[in-house]
Amino acid sequence: MTEYGRGAGSEPWHPEDPLYGDQGWGAQQAASGQQAPYGGHEQQPQQQYQQQPQQQYYPQQPQDPYASQPQYAEQQLQQGYAEQPQQGYPQPQYADQYAAQPQQYNGSGGWDTATGQQAAMPYAGQQPDPYNNGYADEGHDLYSTPEAYPPPQPPGQRTAPAVPEVPEQGGEWDAEPQEESHPFFTGADDGEREDDDPRESRRGTGGGGRDRRGKTKKKGKSGRACLVLAVVFAVGVGGVGYVGYDFYQKKFGAAPDYVGEGSSETVTVEIPTGAGGSEIGQLLKQAGVVKSIDAFVQAQNDDPKGKTIQAGAYTMKKGMSAANAVKLMLNPSSRNSLIIPEGKRNSWVYGEIDTRLGLRPGTTKDIALKNAGSMGLPDWAKGHKNVKDPLEGFLYPASYPVAKGMKPEDVLKKMVNRASSEYGKQDLAAEAKKLNLDGPWQLITVASLVQAEGKTHDDFRKMAEVVYNRLKPDNTQTNQKLQFDSAYNYLTGKSNIKIGLAEINSNPDPYNTYKWRGLTPGPIGNPGTDALAAALNPTGDGWMYFVATDGEKKTEFAKTLTEFNKLKDEFNAQSGQ
Helix, strand or coil: CCCCCCCCCCCCCCCCCCCCCCCHHHHHHHHCCCCCCCCCCCCCCCCCCCCCCCCCCCCCCCCCCCCCHHHHHHCCCCCCCCCCCCCCCCCCCCCCCCCCCCCCCCCCCCCCCCCCCCCCCCCCCCCCCCCCCCCCHHHCCCHHCCCCCCCCCCHHHHHCCCCCCCEEEEEEECCCCCCCCCCCCCHHCHHHCCCCCHHHHHCCCCCCCHHHHHCCCCCHHHHHHHHHHHHHHHHHHHHHHHHHHHHHHHHHHCCCCHHHHHCEEEEEEEECCCCCCHHHEEEEHHHCCCCCCHHHHHHCCCCCCCCCCCCCEEEEEEECCCCHHHHCCHHHHHEEECCCCCCCCHHHHHHHHCCCCCCCCCCHHHHHHHHHHHHHHHHHCCCCCCCCCCCCCCCCCEEEECCCCCCCCHHHHHHHHHHHHHHHHCCCHHHHCCCCCCHHHHHHHHHHHHHHHHHHHHHHHHHHHHHHCCCCCCCCCCCCCCCCCCHHHHCCCCCCCCHHHHHHHHCCCCCCCCCCCCCCCCCCCCCHHHHHHHHCCCCCCCCEECCCCCCCCCCEEEHHHHEEEEHHHHHHHHHHC
């Protein structure tokens, strides 16, 4: 006997043995009513034999199992051996088990207790499962239970697995669509997210545990998220389009502009000193003269004289084309500016402002004397005694816009501010100390005297030296008296060349330099830049006297009294005296 109960003699490994490849379907066909492929007999039912140890089989002699052993084809019983413990191979369970004729295993070595004989091992006629000897006491047929997998089928009889039926409710699929749970679609922040821990899903509601699924889900948030995205996208596209259009208009499109020479309504536009095309265009646009800054700049660049527009007040028409605006500003008749010449007194300036503003004569002078402290004078120009006009010397010679509708105090403030700005460019206090003067106020006074007595710019430095030499304490020739006719004319408000000695000597006014030593109480006019520069840098040639020999344009200088008298005689001869 061999280990598998095949009888005497050696037998080869049967091809349908379960361990002999993917064959052995003969033994599985009896349960479905099919004939065994080798013997034509129905195979006997088998029971599962679980984890039966077995020994390895070693074939002794090769032999044809189908030709030499016909008696095995008719066998219907299987033989199991228990004399020797078979070495364990955990065997697979087979799906198709035969339950028609169960065999009993009595534990005595595989003998059939009903016949008392040992069951033969089937061969050609049938191929039973060599690992399941049908022992009823060893276990249940696991393939016959509802939970078991179906038995394997032969290759030719395999069918596709059945598709599970979909439950119908009303004939339509009624499953609720899954709701988006990501915060991007739900709109919830991290604190509102549901706990996705799988451990929580396995917990029951009992035992005091919290049911995290009890939170009410927010509906419709995915739709709102899509709507927000759509709005953001639309805004982005619109913004890009607007920026692109604006860029095109600025780079390639024509600037907005009016057409024609404007309406009958006029407006005064003040152009400050040093203003460029863009600044002028902005002022004109704010006044309603032109439609855009770019249009004016382009028109100014197109006109050959466009860059020569000067500061001042211009009378313009509203709604003008940029080209017509440039043309009108180049016409002197549209320019409402007051130009203050160097050396002019404040009385002349006040009269000009009254005339241009259409005010009663003396209006500007009254405002100046009354509000001098609020006009913007520097501290060193305030609080001096016997000063006739606190603003004298501070209506700086320049061009100022003066047109109807403007206030006198506003015009005066601009002039004072300009003077303070020009005087502040130098350290007048330090310069005055070098020249033995009492501060910047006296320095401006010297400059006003130089401006009034000098006829040309070449005379200014010599005239400044005459002033400083006569102010010296050791001056015995004039005894520190300036003896300037311009100072006496200032106090009288006149400009006479011929002044009698009796008149001069009888007038006690502090501005009478024939009577009083030293400088006048304050400036006698508004000096220009050259006069101030000469006062800061006089000559050093020793000039003490001067005479206007022609009375107007020619001034000659002398160092001694003798030279002065000679020049005086020359002057008297020319004037008929």
